[in-house]
Amino acid sequence: MKTIFLNDLASNSRSELRPSVMALGFFDGIHLGHQKLIEKAKEISKQKKLELSVLTFFPHPKEILSQEKFHYLIPLEKKIEILRDMGVERLYVVRFDKEFASLAPELFVKEYLLSLHVKEVVAGFDFTYGSGGLGTMQTLEANGKGAFLVNKLSKVELNGNKISSTLIRKLLSSGQVNQIADYLGDYYQTQGYITNLYPIYNLKTVSRIRYYVSAFNTLPNAGTYEADVLIKKQWVRCICHVFLTKAGKVTVEMKIPREINIRSREEVTIKWLSKCSEKTTILLKHLNG
Template sequence: METIQISNSSRHVKLAQAKPCVMALGFFDGVHIGHQQVIEEAKRVADEKKLPLCIMSFFPHPKEVLSNGRKTVPYLMPLSDKQRIFTQMGADTFYIIQFDSKFASLSPKEFVQHYLLDFKVELAVAGFDFTYGCRGEGNMDRMKDDSGGKITGIKVTKMECNGEKISSTLIRSLLFSGEVERISDYLGGSYQIEGKVTVNQACGDFYVHPYYLLPQSGVYDVTVSGKQMNTNLAAIVDDGDVKLIDTKGKKLPFNNDEVVRIHWNKRLPDSLYSQSDRAFHYQNHSVSNRVVV
């Protein structure tokens, strides 16, 4: 998959690379199963029409720009994770549009002309709540009119799970409350973050990379993927700091400064970690383990 970053000043240069395509539109933070449904529908149509599948997203988040920096959006994943997932889903091109005040001021018809028609989009696919153009006045119901009849707009219906609309906002709220085990219902798998670990025998400090969201402070069961192996560990989240612990007291199987990925499985009782002696206490097959962190 090719990734192409586009700003207002570089747009004309990138047009030369454009080919007739099907375009999936959205911010896609977290790429939850609602987002996946949009991309899968776009892929189905692209295969049917024998056209490339392109995905268009935006950065930074529109709320940050439209609030003049007063609002900060807690991102679920960086662009690199979106690239990895979109590649796995069969996308041919990933367009990342620089969302700034000039882009935000485009009318719906200007957006369609400059970022869809000019990029040779024949069909556009988006979720039921996707909007475009100044003040979000454009939506998929008017795509045909805004494109002068040249683009067919396909609107994917709302997805719900457990009686709730699947959304990035819902997933953030579950992380803020520490309910990581529920997130797999909405993501189609566990929530993952990436960062660097420094090892000190049975425990290590984890430094999360930018644009990920940590769960609420507490103790968690996690799976950690490194270069050579995956291992089940405990993770203590304490006001933005993360400690990784082998509950059997074994040395962590990672190199210092190794980049690892944490899969958040479930929350454990907070009582396993003692603030007073800075130790993790774990009962394993009738054997009490104590790991000083």
């Protein structure tokens, strides 16, 4: 897969791009709804013998337009990795800034679809574009003036809920991590690294570590969780504690078997399986002193 940051792509280079079927969206988390959309674009690209492309944005519009912190599910690098594994051939990343946000819908279509030789577009029913989100799936075909076909994906639901990144964030904020796999296709994962190692003198078989999570991941709310931890290419079942430090920072601590020779700054991936009950949490505190 070739990844192109469009703001840095000279206009004269665009004439060399191959015609494509393009999936549009922010795709935070790449949940089952996103996957269905991209698979639809992939199906069309095979039928029409066109390249499969995706257009996404970074950072999230809320950070620019509302100047509020956005709670990302995955970093851009992880998004790129997943899209590559899904068979996307070309990924366009647009740097979302105030200038881009001010584009009229017609200009967005001209600069980011027509100039990229898009022949078919696939997007969700609620996708918007252009200044103030005035461009919708109802206006997209007209703005394209017949240069491309438009495929609108209907709302994807499960258990009466729309599958969305917003829903997954709500499940994280309420600690219901066990339900996320139903909407994401797998348990939610965070990437980070070890910041501190602490000896536990009464538990000689394990080491207590503190973990820094990427700024582009969102941790579940405070509590005790069962999790699978990937460290040194080895998955280990652990109990992870999410809590707020005195400095007001959300932090994770866990205990790792000492036979795994861990060091500070070691990269760690946590797969969040389930929140421990209050009874289990009290028992763990008692056992660990």
